[in-house]
Amino acid sequence: MLEYRDRIVQEAAACTCDRCRKGMTSDDHDSGWHERMSLSFRGGFDSIFGDGNKVSIDLCQQCVRDTLGAWLRITPPEPDGLAYQERLRSEWDGHAADRWRPPRGAGGNDA
Template sequence: MQLKTMEAVSVVHQIRCDRCGKETERGELGFAEMTSIGFDAGYDSIFGDGNRVEADLCETCLRDTLGAWLRVRTQAETSLATKLAAFKPEVHGGEFPPPKSAGPG
């Protein structure tokens, strides 16, 4: 039996590009095109040990700021079928061993 309760969940309602200031709200066309970058800085980082680093960028600012270093691939290039077709047992380690018997031994 499942016992359920209602809980409040935090969701992003609006995003503002940190570079150009463009704003978009949840449900608008541009909302899905916003990119949020966030990471925790590591040991001896220029950002400070353990500090949180965040940025929200629209597509245009993402391209204008990081475009020279972005690797954009088509959906076909990143599909599972394409990755599996590129798998070569002689190069990538052969086959997985058969599963071990679960019976008494």
């Protein structure tokens, strides 16, 4: 026979992007809730952030792309993943002028 006990659990219900201040909620799927990025860690011994200091940030998907896009490795789940990856790469390299592209020189690409 199973025995149960009561538990109190906290669940994240909202998030504000630390860069652009966009609000995201768990019940609004158009807000980018599932694509947000939250990073949290403690600085280790002799860390540039300070020994034992907590470092954290919450970003919406647009800010992740705008700040880290040049260094992100994106692997699509589709069987034609190589074609999809090549299309993204050409858009990011600026071949599609109306699309976002990473800054020149980012990730060692100075060409």
